[in-house]
Amino acid sequence: MSNRSFLGLIVLALGLFVAANSVYIVSEYERAVVLRFGKLINPDVEPGLHVKIPLADKLRKFDGRILTTDARPESYYTIENKRLIVDSYSKWRIQDVQKYYKATGGDEAVAANLLASRVANALRDQVGGRTLHEVVSGKRDELMHELTLELNGVANELLGIEVLDIRVKRIDLPEDVSQSVFDRMAADREKEAREYRSKGAEQAEVIRADADRQVAVLEANAYRDAEKVRGEGDATAAATFANAYEQDPNFYAFVRSLTAYKKSFANKGDLMVVDPDSDFFRYLKDINGKK
Structure with missing residues (x-):
């Protein structure tokens, strides 16, 4: 070459x-x-x-896409001086490239650490001004919204980034107070359960007493109706017997005597001492029952 x-x-x-x-x-x-x-x-x-x-x-x-910074759990105190362990994360992206580069040197890890530090400080202030109930459930969404607005202005001014959202993943109590809180919650639930059982027993007694009253009323009414029907039946039977007796008194006396004989001599072991001349044997002496 x-x-x-x-x-x-x-x-x-x-x-x-x-x-x-x-x-x-x-x-x-x-x-x-x-x-x-x-x-x-x-x-x-x-x-x-x-x-x-x-x-x-x-x-x-x-x-330039939306990035996530997962902060490590931090310990905060509420306005009631109750300690909480809060685990949070934030969503952000680069807004001003020049500010971002000058503040972080273009290192994403540096930007995440700076943002996490500011989120922790802002969370400490927000949690410190609220009660435990407000932080855990009552006003958590409001807290996160205020925190996002507050940090967005600061982060945009100092770091050149836009904070889109800050969220709490979980809130835990310290281990040294978790058991006492659990015991108190269990005691509250047990108290509530006893109240429910007491109210249930009271309602059961009311229902049982009302049912017993209705049973007594029904039985009384049924007994009254039964006695009324029985009385009417006895009256009808007596009237029937009286009518039959009036039609043929001799025959009626004869049938009644035969029934008496049948009942008296039903058991062969019975012993009856009766005067032979008594009216009891008159139909045995005469078919017409003449004395």
């Missing part, structure tokens, strides 16, 4: 190197800055294809 050909290859390689280091692409989900000898010359590069000076210019890219 001749010197001219070798020189041509060197020039070509150098040209390719310069071309490769002169062109760069910024995607739509990225934010970028350009430094020239360490000095910021383009604080917010638009997405697309761009050209820079090789070796002199340096490109720094950052993730």
